[in-house]
Amino acid sequence: MSTEVKRLTTVLAALLLTALTTTTSPARAADGDAPSAGQRIASALRTSPVYVDEAYADAVPPARQRELARQISRTGLPIKVVLMPLTKGDAFDGASDVLAGTVRDRLPDQRELILITTDGDFPDSLTGDEWPADTHQTRDAVAAAGLLDETRDAGLADLTAKAVELVAEGKGTQRYEEATKDLDDDTRRREERAEGRAEERAESASGGPVWWLLIGVPVLTLTALATRSAIRSRKPAPATLAVAQLVFATARAADEAELRRRTEAEVLALGEATRAAEVSTTPGLQHALDAYAAAGTVLDEARGLPDLAGVLALAQEGRDALAGDDDAALPLCFFNPLHGRAALRTGWRPLGRRDRLDLAVCQECADALRDRRAPEVLTDTDEDGRTVPYFELPAERSVWAATGYGSLEAPLAGINSRRVRAR
CATH class of the missing domain: 3.10.310.50 (Diaminopimelate Epimerase; Chain A, domain 1)
Structure with missing residues (x-):
């Protein structure tokens, strides 16, 4: 063989x-x-x-x-x-x-x-x-x-x-460099030969392909736009709806894979930062190390977007601790931590409750609340298999609902308190 x-x-x-x-x-x-x-x-x-x-x-x-x-x-x-x-x-x-x-x-x-x-x-x-x-x-x-x-x-x-x-x-x-020198020379020679053949074909065509590009491409573009407009105006058939559901499911899986890669990079970056920090000049180093360890554990056990968002929250808490901003810095956006760090704090009363919560939100979600629009929220699955806002899950079932990714309680403190109660 x-x-x-x-x-x-x-x-x-x-x-x-x-x-x-x-x-x-x-x-x-x-x-x-x-x-x-x-x-x-x-x-x-x-x-x-x-x-x-x-x-x-x-x-x-x-x-x-x-x-x-x-x-x-x-x-x-x-x-x-x-x-x-x-x-x-x-x-x-x-x-x-x-x-x-x-x-x-x-x-x-x-x-x-x-x-x-x-x-x-x-x-x-x-x-x-x-x-x-x-x-x-x-x-x-x-x-x-x-x-x-x-x-x-x-x-x-x-x-x-x-x-x-x-x-x-x-x-x-x-x-x-020695190994690629010959490869570079061969590639250059092939490119030069290909360019020469392309020029010969263009000259023999007497301008025909060029005129086709000038006229045909705009016509095809207009046709495609008209077709897309006609398709959008139609009511989707059941088969189309099934395909749409599959597309959304595939997109969510792709988003989760991309987010997992992002969280892995964030955890690795935090680990490098903690290793490079000096003990004598970094009072929050132990806090950062604890957040780093927790982020790694959550990442290993993550089962979906809410857990991966929790890794980002822990990594952010660790970076703030290294920078000495762990008390003053705002956490990630309460409604959707994937929006990034919050821009301000605002009051919000959940539906069916009389008390108002003091939340850290991004500017986009703050604008939605001001305009009496529903902000975009991160969802999770409840015990009945329904998709609901993550913060509607019982606090004893979800550490993210209990902490609001930092708005209600620091993520690391929420995780540690659960560990203590579990003993």
């Missing part, structure tokens, strides 16, 4: 296993005691610098894993390797940077770290990251490893070994 066929077989097997894993993920998510993917990888890396997912066990068998571990040990560098399939919708949303950041965040005691992982965009490629700075030119070194003639047909184990070698050499940028 050729190397290319073996590589293709490995990738297909990885994708199949990931699909099966994704299909069964809801059952695992229901188990609150199950560790997250990031936690499992970090725990494995504490005993060995090489983590290989089962999907890549044939490409990088245990014997090769031990060889890589010995090679890394000889370098004397804090190198860790994570080889696993990455696909859209998995625990890291198919993004190698999210995988790297999550693993880094789960190894807080390792200040210096060089991480080599599989590339989310190209399954048979690698990418590299280094903290706290790219001292060993890791990113370029790992990229160069896949561009060399000697690794053109290499398997994943050999490619990883070459990446470790180039990182240890410390000349990653030079190696990358």
Whole structure:
């Protein structure tokens, strides 16, 4: 079997296993005691610098894993390797940077770290990251490893070994420039040939295509606008409504995936900020560390937009603590924390209640209240499966309803008080 066929077989097997894993993920998510993917990888890396997912066990068998571990040990560098399939919708949303950041965040005691992982965009490629700075030119070194003639047909184990070698050499940028020089020359020559052929075709057409662009495109545009207007004027049929519901559901899932990536980035950024802070000059450091730990826990257990918004609220509380603004700064918008930090405080009386609440709201929601319009609210699901404003859930069931994401009580204090009552 050729190397290319073996590589293709490995990738297909990885994708199949990931699909099966994704299909069964809801059952695992229901188990609150199950560790997250990031936690499992970090725990494995504490005993060995090489983590290989089962999907890549044939490409990088245990014997090769031990060889890589010995090679890394000889370098004397804090190198860790994570080889696993990455696909859209998995625990890291198919993004190698999210995988790297999550693993880094789960190894807080390792200040210096060089991480080599599989590339989310190209399954048979690698990418590299280094903290706290790219001292060993890791990113370029790992990229160069896949561009060399000697690794053109290499398997994943050999490619990883070459990446470790180039990182240890410390000349990653030079190696990358050397490896891409010929590629740049070839690309330039192909572009020049393509431009020449395009000019020849334009001249032989005697201006015909140009006149078509000047006349045909505006006509088609007007036709499309007229068609869209006609479609909008019609009453949607039941099938159309079903499609619309599917579109909205898909959009919400996409929003949740994007928000999860954003919250992961926020937590990672807060972790870096706490590590860089000086104890003597940062009175709120412990508060920030507590908020950081809570944000990581909520992120690992997040089941939807309300929990992810809670991660943002905790990250904001942590940043305010580092800046010394934890008492004066406004929290996120009460009605929808995804609107960002509140702009002002205002009174609001919930429907069916006589008391008024003092809430922090964004300018958009403040304008809606002033104009007697309903502000855009973040929703959650109640016990009957209905979609309701998150703050209408019982406070004992939702920490976000109890705290208002900081308007009613600091998110961290709300979480801590629940922990105390649970003991």
